[in-house]
Each structure stands twice: as C-alpha cells, then as structure tokens.
Amino acid sequence: MAAGCSDFCWNLAGYILVFLALLPGFALKFNLSVFSSAIFGATTTEANAFSFIYLFVYAVGRLVTGLVISPTFTAVNVSRLATLIQVPIFIISGLLVLFGGNSQAVFWIWVVLQSFIGLGLAAFKISISVNVLDRWNMVSE
Amino acid sequence: MMLFALGVSGFVGSLIGWASLAIVGDVPLGRGEVSDGVENPWNDDVRKAGGAALNFILAFIAMVAYFLNLKMVKVVC
Numbered sequence: 001m002a003a004g005c006s007d008f009c010w011n012l013a014g015y016i017l018v019f020l021a022l023l024p025g026f027a028l029k030f031n032l033s034v035f036s037s038a039i040f041g042a043t044t045t046e047a048n049a050f051s052f053i054y055l056f057v058y059a060v061g062r063l064v065t066g067l068v069i070s071p072t073f074t075a076v077n078v079s080r081l082a083t084l085i086q087v088p089i090f091i092i093s094g095l096l097v098l099f100g101g102n103s104q105a106v107f108w109i110w111v112v113l114q115s116f117i118g119l120g121l122a123a124f125k126i127s128i129s130v131n132v133l134d135r136w137n138m139v140s141e
Numbered sequence: 142m143m144l145f146a147l148g149v150s151g152f153v154g155s156l157i158g159w160a161s162l163a164i165v166g167d168v169p170l171g172r173g174e175v176s177d178g179v180e181n182p183w184n185d186d187v188r189k190a191g192g193a194a195l196n197f198i199l200a201f202i203a204m205v206a207y208f209l210n211l212k213m214v215k216v217v218c
Contacts, residue, residue: 026154039192086203094196
C-alpha cells in the first residue's frame with residue numbers, strides 16, 4: 001500500500017469510491033417512472049415501458065459483465081469503463097431534457113440513454129466483488 | 142465496507158432522486174394543482190431545468206467517481 005495512509009484511510013477511500021460510483025445509477029434506478037412522468041409527462045404505460053427497458057438492460061449487464069471479465073479485460077478496466085460511460089451519457093441526457101422539447105422521439109432517446117446508465121451501474125456492481133477478490137485473496141498476498 | 146457503501150449509496154441515491162422530484166415539480170403538487178388557493182408555481186420550463194440539473198449533478202458525481210477510480214481502485218479494492 002502507498003505510504004501516508006492507514007488501513008482505515010484506504011478503507012474509507014474505497015467506501016467513498018464505491019459510494020460515488022453507484023450513487024448516480026441508484027438515484028435513477030429507484031425513480032425511473034416518476035422521472036419520466038415528471039420531466040416528460042409520460043403516461044403510465046410509457047413509464048412502465050421505460051422501467052422494463054431499463055431493468056432489462058440492467059439485468060443483461062449484470063449477466064454479461066461476469067462473462068466478459070478476463071485477464072485482458074480485467075475487473076479494474078470494467079469498473080473504470082462503467083464509471084466513465086456515465087459521464088457523457090448524463091451530460092447528453094441533461095442537454096436533451098433542456099433543449100430537446102417534449103416529443104415522443106426525444107423521450108425514447110432519453111430512455112435509451114438512461115438504460116446505458118443502468119448498464120454502467122450493473123457492470124460496476126459486479127466488478128466490486130471481483131476487484132476485492134483480485135486484491136485480497138490469499139494467492140495475491 | 143464496500144458492501145456497506147453499496148447499500149448506503151442506494152439509500153442516498155434514492156433520497157437524492159426523491160428530493161429532486163420536489164424540484165422537478167411532481168412532489169408534493171402536480172402541474173397546475175392548487176393548494177390553499179395558491180397555484181403550484183412550477184411550470185414546464187422549471188421542470189425541464191430541474192430535470193436537466195439533476196442529470197448534470199449526477200454527471201459530476203460520476204466524473205468524480207471516475208477520477209477516484211483511476212487513482213485508487215488497484216489499491217483499495
């Protein structure tokens with residue numbers, strides 16, 4: 001470990017990292033349909049469809065992430081990619097909400113973009129346990 | 142510690158999402174609803190601005206997480 005930081009300090013840093021990486025996805029995941037109705041005036045059917053698409057992509061992400069992690073595409077890379085993709089997607093989504101108007105097309109583009117956030121959330125969640133095992137298992141000591 | 146962070150981020154994330162709905166305008170009053178003779182002041186522009194602001198805030202949080210991830214993930218995870 002790097003000098004100048006105790007075990008507690010590194011644990012705290014890891015806590016903050018995981019907390020911040022997961023927070024945006026969770027903020028969205030738990031409020032999918034209410035956001036769609038509040039921002040776009042979506043009907044119940046549209047909000048339900050949004051929830052289904054988001055959670056389906058999220059489920060696929062959780063399934064596939066474990067399969068794609070390999071010695072070349074490591075869990076560290078997955079966790080970095082999972083946090084990195086959220087940044088431009090949230091910015092584009094914000095611009096879309098601000099300047100895109102209220103049309104159906106804009107709403108569904110927004111749904112697709114937000115579903116990629118779900119993909120990032122799922123990938124990061126899977127990478128946590130794999131990263132912890134990589135770092136702390138007995139073989140690497 | 143990591144799993145605790147997972148739980149807490151879910152909890153705080155949902156709180157942030159819920160709180161942002163107050164800005165966006167559906168909590169506690171919907172568009173144009175009247176309470177005690179006062180019409181809900183939020184309009185479509187405010188709702189759009191609130192929704193966009195939420196996305197930008199979340200983008201900033203994700204960006205901080207990414208840079209922390211670059212620095213620390215090999216050390217702490």
